[in-house]
Amino acid sequence: MVVQKYGGSSVADPDRIRNVARRIAKKVQEGYKVVTVVSAMGKTTDSLISLAKSVSSKPDERELDMLLTTGEQASCALVAMALKDLGVNAISLNAFQVKILTTKNHNNARILDISTKKLKDYLDIYDVLVITGFQGITEDEHLTTLGRGGSDTSAVALAAKLRCDCEIYSDVAGVYTCDPKLYPETKKLKYVTYDDMLEMAATGAKVLHSRSVEIAKKYNVRVYCGSSFNDEEGTWVVDRIPEWLEEPLVTGVSLDKNQVKVSIMDLPNDAKVVTDIFKRVAEKGINVDMISLVKNGTSTHVSFTVVPERLDKIEELLNETLADYGAKYHFYGKFSKITVVGTGMRSHYGVASKLLEVLSEHGIEPELITTSEIKISVLVPENVAEELVKSICKAFDL
């Protein structure tokens, strides 16, 4: 048994749908029962969102899910048709039919359960189940969607339920140490740990949605990332790198462009004040990143990064809040965030110093630095960021 997920670009047109069907049929010939999860064709989801916005300036979330879920149902039906043409005993199934139970958060629901009984009943009859990704139903039978990248989550959750491997196919054949567009000499990873993958997914690598990696980690599902367009070897996302492979110091480098630094100067030295500011920021639904705090004898300085789209809200909030404290704020940017990820850092020193050495060779002092056990992020001017990524890749032999 195996779960295979095919992304939107893999089923973007009739030719590609037939290609996906041939790949699945091959797996069936090898003796597998295949549970296939399919995304909506190409840019269908984006088109449906535009359509909704042309009907309503703020589409009702419940109804938007009712609309969006049609995308996956259509592509599943088409893949099942193509499979049946190849003589494969296949059936398409939507969220109702396999009872993919989720929370009630429309547009961003979380999977609560999937009916193993339903799956097993269908698998007794069919060799291939083609299941709608990205969607579920609530206990009250309302349709929900899982948010962007939700089809990855559907696939890994199904694999967790069925206790089998999960293969994620897209137009990228695996996980690279760095975006090949930034660093053409980038290497493909044979294995990557859940932890490294989580950091890389969160910091810009587009191969796997982070929630799917969280579920894979929780249920120890081995995830294979490969290309649906060729048979190039892909990447396994696993609990730990096999022992016969030396764990690399650094697994990958990622780049997040379009960051603005917000600096707040001369706050009183009072923990309540900083807490208050971040509480208000969170209440406005603004995601802040790279928080850095420096304290001297008389005052506290705080910096953090946000995406420029949120600046209006931040400005409004800071104007309200800071007047009470006599503090000032400034916006700087735009900058780029470079993140170096590697579970290997846990047991090795010198990653930070090596990274800063590369920056200083380019005459760059980072605007902000944040670290975790397995990653280091630096904020640098946008215009030198891509050049720096190349040098970092070379320095860490990626």
Place this chain on the structure above:
Amino acid sequence: MVVQKYGGSSVADPDRIRNVARRIAKKVQEGYKVVTVVSAMGKTTDSLISLAKSVSSKPDERELDMLLTTGEQASCALVAMALKDLGVNAISLNAFQVKILTTKNHNNARILDISTKKLKDYLDIYDVLVITGFQGITEDEHLTTLGRGGSDTSAVALAAKLRCDCEIYSDVAGVYTCDPKLYPETKKLKYVTYDDMLEMAATGAKVLHSRSVEIAKKYNVRVYCGSSFNDEEGTWVVDRIPEWLEEPLVTGVSLDKNQVKVSIMDLPNDAKVVTDIFKRVAEKGINVDMISLVKNGTSTHVSFTVVPERLDKIEELLNETLADYGAKYHFYGKFSKITVVGTGMRSHYGVASKLLEVLSEHGIEPELITTSEIKISVLVPENVAEELVKSICKAFDL
């Protein structure tokens, strides 16, 4: 309580969807609970069928239904969004959610039942239910579709279940005595009986799907046909014309183009032979119309009409069959079938003779004549058919 059905052209784009929402909202303001049945947007169903055919030369019927049902779900979601924007307490519901139970005949299923409990539960909470037309589910939870015009059937079935009137809105404001494209002076009918409507629906008038009229007749649902684009008065389809209105002799005239006459000559005078031929025709799934049989002392001659697309199959079949009997066949055409419909014929003489009189004024002898209690059809040359329809309309004061 009222059921309102809006066809594909009424929800073809965001503007029209908002227009439909305004019409429904008005009905809610008048104090109604509204159950709305919506078709897929514009030509969506046709596009989905083309898409299926570009993936598979003979799309699996079960999977085709899975694909087609997405069309109505999308338009329902959009109409519900537009209604919520107007402050109407509305919800979209698909076949799963209201348990529209059908037979297992994919692509051409029949409604078996609709859960009145589900409907009432939702109507307790919401003022408007926007329900997917054209689709249902089987007992095993497979999605089905009801065949062309199935949304009309969905609407009338819902009205039957809820014991209320059914309003069918399209781009035509009611039922006319004749297609206005053929006879611009045509009159709109204020009332038409189920029986006349059935004959007119079956012989080419496109306002209402015949199955929906059958259900309306069976459960005595009053059906109103109107335009979704203006407030022009439409037509009521009812059990009998109100007594204060004089029942017309002839209710309407319709035209079916593109008919081929098949004549089989010199068959033996044996009922088994004719039965055998029509049995074989039926087994090939060929619909024949206007069957006419003439017998003389030594042999039997049979004529009937088919659409030209079926000629290949008919030819193959007749070559196989007729050799045994030493009979010959010929194809003639193409012709057009003109049908004059009117429940009033039951109690009046002279309709047939008046009709033939009009034909003979044009120097036309009909190729075939068939009659029923409430209609007469004549097969005439295609090139004079439209002219004849005009003269017939004048003669019967339509």
